[in-house]
Amino acid sequence: MFYDEIKQYSWDDTTRAIASKTARDVEIALGKEHPDIDDFMALVSPVGAAYIEPMAQLSHRYTLERFGKTISLYIPMYVSNACTNQCVYCGFNHNNPLKRVTLTMEQVKAECEAIRRLGPFENLLIVSGEFPSLNGVNYLEEVLHVARPYFNNLTIEVMPMKTQDYYRLTQSGLNGVVCFQETYNETNYKKYHPRGMKSIYEWRVNGFDRMGMAGVHKIGMGVLIGLEDWRTDVTMMARHLRYLRKNYWKTRYSINFPRMCPAEGGYQPSVVMSDRELAQLTFAFRIFDHDVDISYSTREKPAFRANMMKLGVTSMSAGSRTEPGGYVSTPDALEQFEVSDSRTPLQVANEIRDLGYEAVWKDWDKIFD
Numbered sequence: 152m153f154y155d156e157i158k159q160y161s162w163d164d165t166t167r168a169i170a171s172k173t174a175r176d177v178e179i180a181l182g183k184e185h186p187d188i189d190d191f192m193a194l195v196s197p198v199g200a201a202y203i204e205p206m207a208q209l210s211h212r213y214t215l216e217r218f219g220k221t222i223s224l225y226i227p228m229y230v231s232n233a234c235t236n237q238c239v240y241c242g243f244n245h246n247n248p249l250k251r252v253t254l255t256m257e258q259v260k261a262e263c264e265a266i267r268r269l270g271p272f273e274n275l276l277i278v279s280g281e282f283p284s285l286n287g288v289n290y291l292e293e294v295l296h297v298a299r300p301y302f303n304n305l306t307i308e309v310m311p312m313k314t315q316d317y318y319r320l321t322q323s324g325l326n327g328v329v330c331f332q333e334t335y336n337e338t339n340y341k342k343y344h345p346r347g348m349k350s351i352y353e354w355r356v357n358g359f360d361r362m363g364m365a366g367v368h369k370i371g372m373g374v375l376i377g378l379e380d381w382r383t384d385v386t387m388m389a390r391h392l393r394y395l396r397k398n399y400w401k402t403r404y405s406i407n408f409p410r411m412c413p414a415e416g417g418y419q420p421s422v423v424m425s426d427r428e429l430a431q432l433t434f435a436f437r438i439f440d441h442d443v444d445i446s447y448s449t450r451e452k453p454a455f456r457a458n459m460m461k462l463g464v465t466s467m468s469a470g471s472r473t474e475p476g477g478y479v480s481t482p483d484a485l486e487q488f489e490v491s492d493s494r495t496p497l498q499v500a501n502e503i504r505d506l507g508y509e510a511v512w513k514d515w516d517k518i519f520d
């Protein structure tokens with residue numbers, strides 16, 4: 152399991168190794184067809200920032216080779232904001248006095264129909280807080296059954312589960328699972344996740360092994376930028392990605408590095424990442440792993456998303472509402488985070504086309520299951 156592997160790597164040593172990278176290290180990394188973790192550290196290092204132009208060109212080339220001129224579009228559907236966890240940066244934190252909503256199956260159906268009216272989406276991301284007795288495996292299985300006739304590709308972003316539960320859901324039409332480790336800094340992890348199952352670092356970080364063992368078709372991973380030193384965190388994630396590729400090689404992978412947005416509770420990020428740094432990180436990941444799907448959400452602003460479309464990003468959300476029931480009406484339930492790109496899906500698709508790219512609504516068919 153990955154927890155046993157990550158214990159071999161010291162957070163502080165990794166931070167020091169990144170800080171010690173030189174211009175020569177970056178040039179060596181840029182000259183390799185298949186960079187290793189040391190090369191990745193050079194690419195994301197402060198010194199690497201001076202090489203952003205050649206990194207952008209290389210990232211563009213690899214992205215074009217592997218993905219063509221395409222951007223996949225997906226849309227999240229929040230089904231429940233009930234949560235027993237207390238993540239300090241999240242609007243759905245158990246301690247926040249907000250109206251809790253868990254959609255009934257009739258409401259899920261209505262949401263699916265409302266989403267289909269927004270655009271020809273086939274990639275649906277089902278999102279829920281962690282409240283096992285309300286939105287656990289049985290509930291999610293029902294949601295998958297209701298959503299299946301409307302969408303070809305169903306992904307969940309919910310609580311980590313046991314292997315047999317992941318397997319059970321794959322038998323009900325589940326294709327992908329997204330789970331953010333948030334931070335790989337085990338020492339500080341509990342500071343951000345003080346209560347509930349999410350406070351157990353080992354359970355969360357080993358969840359990806361359980362997905363792989365269950366045969367989940369696509370695994371999405373990510374760190375939340377704003378908690379810890381981002382360069383060290385993404386290096387740990389790069390190690391995790393390489394570990395997963397080696398052990399679960401039939402699975403496809405996607406990565407995401409959302410920058411923290413304001414949420415109810417007013418948590419202030421302790422780390423701020425500039426657009427230029429996010430671009431450097433995106434290029435570094437593409438050069439490190441030519442095949443990984445790199446996803447940007449509507450947390451990012453439209454102009455920045457447009458600039459990054461040709462340079463490494465391969466999928467985006469569009470038209471997102473981040474509260475349960477948000478597509479049918481404007482409910483009084485609170486959003487999980489603020490959306491920066493509030494354009495309609497068709498506006499986003501038109502922009503993709505205007506940039507000479509193709510918006511891909513569907514890249515999987517139920518018949519493959």
Ligand code: SF4
Binds near residue numbers: 235243349
């Ligand atoms: S981030 Fe997820 S687990 Fe944490 S409080 Fe928010 S909804 Fe719950």
